[in-house]
Amino acid sequence: MKKTNVTLRRKVLADGRISLYLDFYPPILNPETNKLTRREFLKLYLFEKPKTRIQKISNIENLHTAELIQIRRQNELRKYDIYSAFEKEQLELKKIGEASFMKYINNLADQKAGKNFAIWISAIAHFKDFLKEQDISFKDINVTLINDYREYLLKAKSRRDTGNVLARNTALSYYNKLKTTLKRAYKEGKLRNDINAGIDSIKEAETQRNFLTLNEAKILFNTPCSSQIVYKISMFSTLTGLRYSDISKLIWSEIEFIEHDGYYIVKLSDIDHCFPI
Structure with a gap:
């Protein structure tokens, strides 16, 4: 495999500043987009024609910071090159485990439309209420957590009809959205264990059907x-x-x-x- 070189480059912006970025060749995998990329913009800038002492000092400091980041990235990539296949696999699993589960389920919801999209959004809102936080990583998803969420849904208050408990079939619908996400995540290798195989289900409530005589x-x-x-x-x-x-x-x-x-x-x-x- 060809080793990746990291080069510090500059790009002149329309406002006269110079943006500093890293150029990777061959491209590297961006863990957030899961796509190959050649650039990492550092959000560090130089004044093209510094006029004051402060601007000159700013140029020196930002350039020095960019060079340190370049060296760090190059060392990280070269160190990765000498890892064994097992060590690389463990690093990838660690990276996957630390990725955002909430971002993943939100991306799935964005692929839905109409009433189905609204149900997904409500299901995600209840999951966030259960977590009492805005995010959770894949490595933190386990059978105990999902079973606790099941018990939460069976007692949760409706977000639309304040004061009333969620209808059982509504809780089932929300729970199934999470189960669908877990199934897909396991299939894609984002979860190391099949969580669905170990969690309890919510039994559908019988609905009364009325017919005219x-x-x-x-x-x-x-x-x-x-x-x-x-x-x-x-x-x-x-x-x-x-x-x-x-x-x-x-x-x-x-x-x-x-x-x-x-x-x-x-x-x-x-x-x-x-x-x-």
Whole structure:
């Protein structure tokens, strides 16, 4: 493997200052972005044409600091070159373990959209409340912590409905978001142990489903409605059992007529089979 050289370089900025940065060749892996990079900007600046004694002293001090950082980076890289394969692996595991878990779960949430995104954000907010801090690293994630979080969710107050405890199925939804994150992190090698295999689950609460009797349906159909479209959708939903979300996506090509059997809905996005209407 070719050794990496670290060179101190300068870049003239639009405001007349000179920015000092390190140039790595070949490129090195940036632990924050997990991408190869050739530059590390030091946030140290020189005056291109120092006019005062203070500016001259500032140039000398900043340049000296930049040179020390360059030497330190070069020594770090050269020291890494002589590590054994095992030592390098341990260093990588240590670096991964110290990475931010909260940044990771927030990045996953950012990939969601609509209502699902809102649920992820609420789940993360409750996890932060449980931690009583803003961050936690991967190495601090363990079975005991997640089981404690499970117990917290079962007693946690709703952030929207102040004073009321989270509904069990809401707690389950938030808990599953964390489990999804743990599963992905383990798959990507960010967690050394499969935390999901050792944690307890939250049992889904049974929900009561109400159905209209035939007499109740007749009363509904005979009740005046100012909007014909609402009335027709209600009738269609009652007679077919379809949710409004299914009806709103229904297109004519999904309705087929079978002779001697009537009309059927087929290929509906959320339905795996066809049924008569």
